[in-house]
Amino acid sequence: MITERSVQNIIENSRIEDVVNDYVNLKKRGANLTGLCPFHNEKTPSFYVSPAKGIYKCFGCGKGGNSVQFIMEHESFNFPEALRHLAAKFNIEIEETETSDEHKKLKQHHDSLYLVNQFAEEYFQKTLLETDEGKSVGLSYFKSRSYLEDTIKKFGLGYTSSEPAGLTNSAKEAGYNLDLLKQVRLTNQYDKDFFRERVMFTIHNLSGKPIAFAGRTLRTDKKTAKYVNSPETELYIKSKILYGIYHAKKAIRNLDECILVEGYTDVISLSQAGVENVVASSGTALTEDQIRLVKRFTSNIKLLYDGDAAGIKAASRGLNLALSQDLNVTVVPLPEGEDPDSLVQKLGSTEFMAFLDEKGEDFILFKTKKLIEDSKNDPIRKSNSITDIVNTIAKIPDPIKRSVYIKECSRLLEIDETVLMETANKALKKHISEKWVEQKRDIARKERESKQSSSDPDEPPPMMDNGEYPEPLPAPAVSEKIQSGYYKERDILKLLLNYGDKKIPESEDEDLTLGQVLITNLEDVIDHFKNPTYRKMIDMAREKINSGDAANANFFINHSDKEIRSMAVTLCSEEFEYSHNWWEMHAITLRTQPEPDENFFEEGMQALKYFKLGKIKDMMAENKEKMKKEDADVILLIKTHQRLLEMRNELAKDLRIVLTH
Numbered sequence: 149m150i151t152e153r154s155v156q157n158i159i160e161n162s163r164i165e166d167v168v169n170d171y172v173n174l175k176k177r178g179a180n181l182t183g184l185c186p187f188h189n190e191k192t193p194s195f196y197v198s199p200a201k202g203i204y205k206c207f208g209c210g211k212g213g214n215s216v217q218f219i220m221e222h223e224s225f226n227f228p229e230a231l232r233h234l235a236a237k238f239n240i241e242i243e244e245t246e247t248s249d250e251h252k253k254l255k256q257h258h259d260s261l262y263l264v265n266q267f268a269e270e271y272f273q274k275t276l277l278e279t280d281e282g283k284s285v286g287l288s289y290f291k292s293r294s295y296l297e298d299t300i301k302k303f304g305l306g307y308t309s310s311e312p313a314g315l316t317n318s319a320k321e322a323g324y325n326l327d328l329l330k331q332v333r334l335t336n337q338y339d340k341d342f343f344r345e346r347v348m349f350t351i352h353n354l355s356g357k358p359i360a361f362a363g364r365t366l367r368t369d370k371k372t373a374k375y376v377n378s379p380e381t382e383l384y385i386k387s388k389i390l391y392g393i394y395h396a397k398k399a400i401r402n403l404d405e406c407i408l409v410e411g412y413t414d415v416i417s418l419s420q421a422g423v424e425n426v427v428a429s430s431g432t433a434l435t436e437d438q439i440r441l442v443k444r445f446t447s448n449i450k451l452l453y454d455g456d457a458a459g460i461k462a463a464s465r466g467l468n469l470a471l472s473q474d475l476n477v478t479v480v481p482l483p484e485g486e487d488p489d490s491l492v493q494k495l496g497s498t499e500f501m502a503f504l505d506e507k508g509e510d511f512i513l514f515k516t517k518k519l520i521e522d523s524k525n526d527p528i529r530k531s532n533s534i535t536d537i538v539n540t541i542a543k544i545p546d547p548i549k550r551s552v553y554i555k556e557c558s559r560l561l562e563i564d565e566t567v568l569m570e571t572a573n574k575a576l577k578k579h580i581s582e583k584w585v586e587q588k589r590d591i592a593r594k595e596r597e598s599k600q601s602s603s604d605p606d607e608p609p610p611m612m613d614n615g616e617y618p619e620p621l622p623a624p625a626v627s628e629k630i631q632s633g634y635y636k637e638r639d640i641l642k643l644l645l646n647y648g649d650k651k652i653p654e655s656e657d658e659d660l661t662l663g664q665v666l667i668t669n670l671e672d673v674i675d676h677f678k679n680p681t682y683r684k685m686i687d688m689a690r691e692k693i694n695s696g697d698a699a700n701a702n703f704f705i706n707h708s709d710k711e712i713r714s715m716a717v718t719l720c721s722e723e724f725e726y727s728h729n730w731w732e733m734h735a736i737t738l739r740t741q742p743e744p745d746e747n748f749f750e751e752g753m754q755a756l757k758y759f760k761l762g763k764i765k766d767m768m769a770e771n772k773e774k775m776k777k778e779d780a781d782v783i784l785l786i787k788t789h790q791r792l793l794e795m796r797n798e799l800a801k802d803l804r805i806v807l808t809h
C-alpha cells in the first residue's frame with residue numbers, strides 16, 4: 149500500500165498542465181490553459197486547466213478533478229494505478245508499507261488464477277491455428293464469419309478438440325497445479341476438460357485479463373447446448389462483467405455511447421467492422437453492476453435487437469434499471485431477418501452508425517407506442533399499460549426529464565397530463581421509500597463488511613475485477629436548484645474553498661482566516677444546510693478548522709469521497725461572475741464582483757447574512773403553520789413571530805434589500 153505521505157507527494161508534484169498536455173493540445177488563455185475536451189466530442193474548447201489550482205474542468209461535460217483523477221478517468225485506472233503512473237512520469241519515488249500477509253496471499257492466489265486462464269487462452273488459440281481439427285472445424289467457422297486473424301488474436305478466440313483432457317494434461321505438463329485448474333473450472337471433478345469440441349471465446353475483465361470462457365458447439369444435434377459458459381468463480385461474477393468491455397471502453401468514452409448487443413459474435417463482428425463501442429450482456433437482462441460499469445464511460449446506452457419484439461421484452465427490466473441510474477436509453481429495432489453482424493456487413497460501419505442514429509428511438513416513447521398498439525380496444529389492458537409506463541417514468545431521477553416524458557406520453561396515450569403526473573408521483577414516492585430501505589440496508593452491509601475486513605484503503609476489494617472503489621450512494625432524487633437557499637449554501641462553500649485560507653484584512657487577530665469567521669458564524673445555523681453534499685462539506689470543514697487545520701480547496705479536491713471531490717472541483721472552477729439575468733433568476737448574492745480576490749471578506753459576510761435570512765424566512769413560515777393548529781399557544785407564537793420579523797428586517801436593512809412579503 150502506498151503511504152499517505154507518498155500519495156500527497158505525488159499529488160503535489162504532478163503538475164496538472166504537464167499531465168493533461170500528454171493527451172490534449174493546450175493553449176494559454178489568461179491564467180488558464182484551454183483545449184478540446186478528451187472526454188466528450190466538441191469542436192470549440194470548453195476544457196480548462198488551472199495550473200494555479202492544480203485542476204482541470206470541462207464546462208461541456210462537467211468532468212473535472214486533479215492530476216490523479218485525470219489519469220484515472222482517461223486511462224480507466226484505479227487510484228493506486230494512477231498514482232504509480234504519475235510517479236513514473238515525474239520520477240517520484242514511491243514509499244510503500246508492507247501489505248498484510250493475508251492480502252498479499254490473496255493477490256498472489258488471484259494472479260495464479262489469471263495465469264491459468266492465460267495458459268488456457270493460449271492453448272485454445274494454438275489448437276485453433278495449429279492443429280488439423282482446429283483448422284478444419286474451428287477456423288473455418290470463424291472464417292465463415294469473415295473474422296480476420298488479427299480479430300481472432302485480439303478477442304482471444306480459439307478451439308478445443310474432442311480430446312477428453314487435452315487442456316488439463318497440457319497444463320499439468322507445463323507445471324500448472326490441477327487444483328488451480330479446477331478452481332477456474334477449466335477442469336471438472338473427474339480431472340477432465342470442462343469444454344470439449346467447441347469454438348472458444350475468452351471473456352476478459354475491464355483490465356483485459358482472462359477471467360472466463362464461453363464455448364460454442366458446431367454440432368447441430370439438439371441435445372447439446374449451443375453455448376456453454378464457465379461457471380462462476382472467484383474471478384468471474386457474471387452479473388458484474390460485460391463481454392467486450394475491455395476492448396470497447398475507449399471507444400465508448402470517445403463516442404459517449406455504449407451499444408448493447410446480444411451475442412459474443414455480434415460484438416466481434418461490429419468491432420472488426422470499425423464499430424468499436426459495443427458490448428454484450430450475454431443474453432441476460434442488464435444488471436445493476438453492469439449498468440454501473442457502463443456509467444463509468446458514458447450515460448448513453450443504445451440497445452440493438454431483432455425486430456420480433458421478444459428481445460425487447462427480455463431486455464425491458466434491465467432498461468428500466470438503466471433509466472433509474474439516469475442513463476439515456478435508446479432502442480434500435482433491426483430490419484427483419486438481419487442481425488448486427490449481417491447488417492454491418494451489408495452497410496459498412498459509417499452507414500451502419502447512420503442507420504442506428506436514424507432508427508434509434510427513445511426507450512420510454514418506444515415502449516409507450518408498443519403498449520398502445522398491443523392494448524388497442526382493450527380498456528383493462530390499456531390501464532395496465534399506463535401503470536407500466538408511469539412506473540418506468542417514475543424511475544428517472546431527474547425531475548425535468550420526468551416531466552418531459554409525462555408530457556410526451558400524455559399526448560401519445562391521450563390522457564390528461566395532471567392525471568399521469570399524479571400517478572407518477574405516487575409511483576415515485578413508493579420508489580423513493582424502497583430506495584431508502586435499500587440504501588439503509590446497503591449502509592448496514594458496508595459497515596459490517598468494513599468491520600470484518602482490514603483492507604487497505606487504496607487497494608480495491610479482492611473480488612472486484614476492475615479494481616474500482618465502491619461508488620458512493622446516489623443522492624436522493626431532489627432537484628437541488630429548486631430548493632430554496634441553494635445558491636446561498638453554494639456561495640458560502642465557494643467562498644470557503646477559494647478563500648478559506650485567506651487572512652481577514654485589518655482584523656485585530658492577524659491570523660484570523662475567512663474560514664474561521666464563516667464556521668464560527670455558522671455554528672448556530674449549521675443544521676439549516678439542506679443540500680446533503682454541502683452539509684457534509686461544511687461539517688468536514690468545521691471539524692478541520694476547529695482542530696486548527698485549514699479546510700481549503702486542496703483538502704476537498706483530494707478527498708477520498710468521489711462526490712465531495714467532484715463538487716469541490718466544480719465549486720473551484722465556477723467563475724464568480726453572473727449575468728444580470730442570473731441574479732434575477734436565482735438571487736445570486738455575490739454582487740460586489742468581479743474582484744473576489746479583494747472583496748472575499750465582504751462577500752463572505754454577505755453570503756452569511758443571506759443564508760441566515762433564508763433560515764429566518766423558513767422559521768417564520770413554520771411558525772405560521774403552527775398558528776393554524778387548534779391547540780396552538782397563540783401568544784407565544786405571536787411573540788416568536790415578532791422577534792423573527794425584527795431579525796429579518798434588521799438583516800434586510802443590512803443587505804439593503806427590499807422585502808416584498
Ligand SMILES: [Zn+2]
Nearest residue numbers: 185188206209
Ligand atoms: Zn468535456
